[in-house]
Amino acid sequence: MADGGIAEGGKPALVRFENVTKRFGDVPAVDALTLEIVQNEFFALLGPSGCGKTTLLRLLAGFETPTEGRILLDGEDISAVPPHRRPVNMMFQSYALFPHLTVAGNIAFGLRQEEIGRRERAERVAEMLALTRLKGFENRRVGQLSGGQRQRVALARSLIKRPRVLLLDEPLAALDKKLRGETQFELMQLQRKLGTTFVIVTHDQEEAMIVADRIAVMNEGRLIQVGPPAEIYEKPNSRWVADFVGQVTLIEGRLEEGGLLTTPLGQLHVAEAAAAPGGKVWLALRPEKLHMSAEHPPPDHRNAVAGTVFEIGYRGDVSIYKVRVANHSLMKIALANIGGRPPFAVNDLVWVSWSSYAGVMLRD
Amino acid sequence: MIANQQRGWGARTVLLVPFLWLVIFFLAPFIIVLKIGFSQTAIAQPPYVPVFDLVAGWSGLKSFFAKLTIDGYQLLASDRIYLFSYLKSLQVAAVSTAVLLLIGYPIAYGIARAPRRLQPLLVMLVVLPFWTSFLIRVYAWINILQHDGLLNQVLIALHIIPEPLSWLSSDTAIYIGVVYSYLPFMVVPLYATLEKMDESLLEAAADLGCPRWKTFWLVTLPLSRRGGGRAALLHPHCR
Numbered sequence: 001m002a003d004g005g006i007a008e009g010g011k012p013a014l015v016r017f018e019n020v021t022k023r024f025g026d027v028p029a030v031d032a033l034t035l036e037i038v039q040n041e042f043f044a045l046l047g048p049s050g051c052g053k054t055t056l057l058r059l060l061a062g063f064e065t066p067t068e069g070r071i072l073l074d075g076e077d078i079s080a081v082p083p084h085r086r087p088v089n090m091m092f093q094s095y096a097l098f099p100h101l102t103v104a105g106n107i108a109f110g111l112r113q114e115e116i117g118r119r120e121r122a123e124r125v126a127e128m129l130a131l132t133r134l135k136g137f138e139n140r141r142v143g144q145l146s147g148g149q150r151q152r153v154a155l156a157r158s159l160i161k162r163p164r165v166l167l168l169d170e171p172l173a174a175l176d177k178k179l180r181g182e183t184q185f186e187l188m189q190l191q192r193k194l195g196t197t198f199v200i201v202t203h204d205q206e207e208a209m210i211v212a213d214r215i216a217v218m219n220e221g222r223l224i225q226v227g228p229p230a231e232i233y234e235k236p237n238s239r240w241v242a243d244f245v246g247q248v249t250l251i252e253g254r255l256e257e258g259g260l261l262t263t264p265l266g267q268l269h270v271a272e273a274a275a276a277p278g279g280k281v282w283l284a285l286r287p288e289k290l291h292m293s294a295e296h297p298p299p300d301h302r303n304a305v306a307g308t309v310f311e312i313g314y315r316g317d318v319s320i321y322k323v324r325v326a327n328h329s330l331m332k333i334a335l336a337n338i339g340g341r342p343p344f345a346v347n348d349l350v351w352v353s354w355s356s357y358a359g360v361m362l363r364d
Numbered sequence: 365m366i367a368n369q370q371r372g373w374g375a376r377t378v379l380l381v382p383f384l385w386l387v388i389f390f391l392a393p394f395i396i397v398l399k400i401g402f403s404q405t406a407i408a409q410p411p412y413v414p415v416f417d418l419v420a421g422w423s424g425l426k427s428f429f430a431k432l433t434i435d436g437y438q439l440l441a442s443d444r445i446y447l448f449s450y451l452k453s454l455q456v457a458a459v460s461t462a463v464l465l466l467i468g469y470p471i472a473y474g475i476a477r478a479p480r481r482l483q484p485l486l487v488m489l490v491v492l493p494f495w496t497s498f499l500i501r502v503y504a505w506i507n508i509l510q511h512d513g514l515l516n517q518v519l520i521a522l523h524i525i526p527e528p529l530s531w532l533s534s535d536t537a538i539y540i541g542v543v544y545s546y547l548p549f550m551v552v553p554l555y556a557t558l559e560k561m562d563e564s565l566l567e568a569a570a571d572l573g574c575p576r577w578k579t580f581w582l583v584t585l586p587l588s589r590r591g592g593g594r595a596a597l598l599h600p601h602c603r
Contacts (some may be wrong), residue, residue: 063567083570096568100586109582113573161572 013040013072013352014197015060015165020069022055026157029055031221032069037165040273042191042198044212048244050334052221053201057167060199061090070217073164084113089163093170095154097142103153104129104138110161128156131190148179168200172207184210205245209233217241220313233286242284249290250329251283251363259356268303269356280364287334289358290345293351301353307331323352347350402432456535460542467543468550469588475551476558483559490551502541509537557588 003111013036023032030052037043045053058064059071060084070079078086089110097106107128111121129135132152151171158166171187188211189268191198202208209229216226225237236242239250240271253263255277261268263283270283292295297304307325319342321333331352335343343349403412414431425520430490440446469587475486493501509531531537561584569579 019416061567061571063570082575083567084573084575088571090568090571092564094562094564096564098565098568098583098587100583100589109569110572112577129561157568157572219434 013037014074016072018070018072020059020066020071022059022064022169023067028221030059033221033223035216035223037197037199040195041199042188042211042213043277044215045199045201045218046208046215046335047203047218049203051218053218054169057169057199057201060165061088061167062086075227087164089158089161090103090167090169091154091158091171093173095149095150097153099142102138103134103140103142106142106153107156107160109157128160131158135218137336146346147174151175151183158276162262163196165197165199168195168198172200187211217244236362237361238282239284240281247287249285253281253283255279255281255361259306265305268362270359283359284362285354285359287332289354290331290333292321292335293353297351297353304351304353304358306351309344309346309350312342312346313340323350325352327364401436402434404433406437456538456542460539460593463539463543464546464550468547468554472551472554474560475555487552487555490548494548498545502545505541505544506532561587
């Protein structure tokens with residue numbers, strides 16, 4: 001079902017899940033999953049809660065062992081290696097900082113488990129403090145820190161051993177929205193600077209698209225689609241992905257010869273190469289690719305339907321309009337609020353229009 | 365914040381009740397005992413002098429203070445037996461606290477790591493003996509420890525000792541009694557601390573390269589120190 005689980009050409013896989021299944025009781029949390037993650041990649045596991053993404057991360061950390069299949073790191077089977085012997089470190093969602101240790105004590109914890117001299121240890125702790133902007137906090141107890149500072153301590157602690165893969169379990173979930181936005185960019189800079197492979201688990205599709213080079217969308221223990229953010233967003237492989245990642249209007253129809261789609265809204269024009277004729281398909285339209293106007297749109301907008309504004313979600317930068325069209329279904333349209341106030345009001349009669357290249361045809 | 369600064373009238377009243385309780389039943393007797401410490405015994409009612417005479421006024425107060433003596437404290441210093449018994453008490457307290465920790469910690473740890481639905485039952489089993497009279501339970505130990513008691517019978521039957529040992533009136537009997545009596549006071553606070561401990565801390569330690577036995581020393585034990593300290597304070601042999 002999933003495409004792209006195997007990394008394409010060039011770079012060899014750093015991590016390889018090979019037909020991995022993890023069952024808790026009878027319930028498979030991860031179901032016969034094969035996935036490759038390459039060196040230096042910022043990889044996101046995205047899905048609704050309970051989709052198995054955290055289990056997949058914990059399998060890689062070593063807190064769970066696969067029921068079936070194997071996990072390879074650098075080509076070596078690590079399925080049976082206990083967590084304390086894996087060159088992989090994790091940043092926990094709760095941060096899991098040791099309350100009885102100082103900031104420096106927490107950061108140095110991993111190095112103390114290795115035979116590393118006092119001098120080098122102090123140097124590397126100082127390096128981490130500088131990297132995570134925690135200088136001056138080394139002797140604080142973790143209980144005296146703000147949420148953002150704790151998050152940085154957790155990050156420093158998981159990076160100090162220079163892991164082959166850094167695992168991030170919902171690392172920003174506890175931060176407020178503004179701080180989360182800033183920290184997303186910091187994480188990206190950090191990843192580029194260190195060149196470490198990052199694997200992040202998140203249920204926030206926006207976060208996944210911002211930080212990651214590639215995203216694996218998961219549901220019910222399986223990979224649904226794997227690819228770069230733009231591919232996932234612009235070319236979802238199923239209605240489920242289209243709906244889970246971002247907003248979408250789905251129109252059911254039957255594809256005819258000559259790039260025509262027969263739908264309850266009438267005949268729509270679609271790009272001819274989009275799919276072979278015949279059979280049931282869904283046209284997926286992203287809200288920002290639709291236009292809205294009070295007058296009938298110009299003829300270069302090949303598709304136009306009339307409707308009334310049903311609901312408006314004002315977001316500041318854009319507003320999401322839900323427009324009720326011919327067959328009583330709703331279409332979602334996003335308009336940037338360029339002029340001072342929203343151009344349309346509820347119950348306004350409007351035309352929704354789009355080009356034949358605006359949508360994606362989905363078979364699934 | 366504001367609520368903290370301007371503590372309401374009701375809150376003060378509520379605080380006053382335990383405060384008064386402590387003044388009446390703890391501070392006042394303490395002062396009386398302190399005064400008796402500076403008194404002398406007398407064959408009369410009350411059995412010590414001087415007695416503070418309110419009617420005599422200022423001169424009465426002066427003569428009262430003039431008659432206070434430190435004889436009692438000189439006696440304490442003159443005979444070593446008082447010092448010895450004091451040190452002995454401390455020793456019993458220290459040793460039994462150590463034994464309590466050694467026995468209580470594994471029990472508390474075991475309960476905290478048991479399946480969640482079993483935990484209330486296990487705590488109950490530790491606390492349940494407290495529902496019978498303390499005195500009866502300690503008397504039961506006399507039966508167990510006496511010359512033909514259960515302990516000797518079992519040890520002889522198992523061929524561990526050839527003939528009965530005398531357990532009663534020994535230090536061992538004291539330790540057995542104290543440890544038995546105060547074990548729940550050690551187990552319950554320790555369990556409360558261990559049970560609250562975040563499992564992800566143990567995973568974090570493992571993730572950072574710490575094998576399980578070392579995690580116990582570096583994380584579990586230091587974090588249970590607070591509970592252990594509380595338990596040791598509750599363990600009241602010094603009371």
